[in-house]
Amino acid sequence: MHASADSTSRALEVRGLSVTFATRRGPVPAVVDVDLQVARGELVALLGESGSGKSAAARAIMGLSDRNATVGADTLRLGDTDLLSLTEQGRRRTRGTRMAMVFQDALSALNPVLSIGDQLGELYREHRDMSRKQARAASVDLLAQVGIPAPDKRVSDYPHQFSGGMRQRILIAMAIALRPELIIADEPTTALDVTVQAQILELLDSLRRDLDMAVLLITHDLGVVSEVADRVMVMYAGRVVEAGSADDLLSRPAHPYTEALLRSVPRADRRDATLHAISGSPPSPANQPAGCPFHPRCEYVIDLCRTSRPALTPLEDATARTAACHRSEEVRHATV
Structure with missing residues (x-):
């Protein structure tokens, strides 16, 4: 297990992150002064009830906050890159290639009118300048890597032809396609049965070890945390209220x-x-x-x-x- 991330191995460093939403009744602070770090190969769980600010913090890190959100931070770094200094175009280039997000609702995150092969292949064609044939071959390999049976056949199928667990695996495949340094998984096991949840978590755990990726796992499920997390950060009312190694924190809160x-x-x-x-x-x-x-x-x-x-x-x-x-x-x- 990793200790707190040091500066040389740190994939993500966040200090003083705040997110405030403009509403008709005035500004609403959703995230207040949050610090977090994730090292390469480390899985950090961000834990808390719905409304605690977990997803708002994650979307702010990714640069995907809603238009009515104001995001501020003292430090927001991905490896040696200062995300705060990037233009919007620079942030878009960074998303997918160096940082990626796995959303909780796979069916709405995937395009229903494009085959899985087309959606995965687009990543390779746009970012790796592959031909259509090369992109398809890479997509088949990727589906095999995340445990999709008969990937050479299923690559031509559409999202509605897959089960919920399989769609979640496809989202993870899209996230790891370009070997990013950081994956943010936002409630990736929501609405899946217990057996499938375990499979998805094992997949994330093995991929981050094999590919040396940093993973920030957002969840409200303590069972999830105890199985795969190196460190845990607990959020309540927009702030981090406790943090530490998973073993220590869960045994002695x-x-x-x-x-x-x-x-x-x-x-x-x-x-x-x-x-x-x-x-x-x-x-x-x-x-x-x-x-x-x-x-x-x-x-x-x-x-x-x-x-x-x-x-x-x-x-x-x-x-x-x-x-x-x-x-x-x-x-x-x-x-x-």
Whole structure:
């Protein structure tokens, strides 16, 4: 497993990322002051409930934010390239060739009127100057690499002729076609059955190892995280509230939100235990409470939490662990 990415191996470095949406009721902050790094060959999971800002952060990194979004960052680097200094044309060239995104809805992400071979082949023809015949051969090899049976025949099929799991594999094939340095996978296992989810995750895991790609995996599924992630970053209300190695963070969470998420997952060794539910709902980005945004739902809340928002700070006697909680050490030493 990788430690926190150092400057020589770092594929992605983000510091101070913020995304604010302009609405009729005024500006709405969706992402606030987020830092993250991903090393080559490393898989980092960005974890949190819907509305926590995960996808907004990912789209901002890719340069795919909506028109009403204002994106700001102190640092946004892909390898040795400063993404903030690129023109829009430069960002478009970077997408696909050096960074790629796997979306959660494969059916809407693929063009329904073009065969899979045409869609994959276009990448090779546009970016690698291949002939149509060469592009088709490369597409067949790519489909085989992501586990599509009979790729030489299926390359002529259309998206609706594939199952949901197979379409997701095709999206991953499109993402890795040009061997990018970074893949951002946004909920890639949504709406797939458990067996297919496991297959997709194993595929992502093996590809990043074989191709030495950095992977930023966006998910709300703790089972997904425990299987493949090297490091985990937990987001709540647009901010990172905890980060660390997957093994350490999942075994000894230091933020009440992470602990609550872990307790809400069914466990085979606790069949008689009542399934824990987190009370309340995440706050609206436009109307966040004072102090710590999690305090209305928190079992560890004290008066300080209602008035003072805790900063993301390193934990005592823990390597590369940070948490934004006034009682992080107490939470960390409690039994999950």
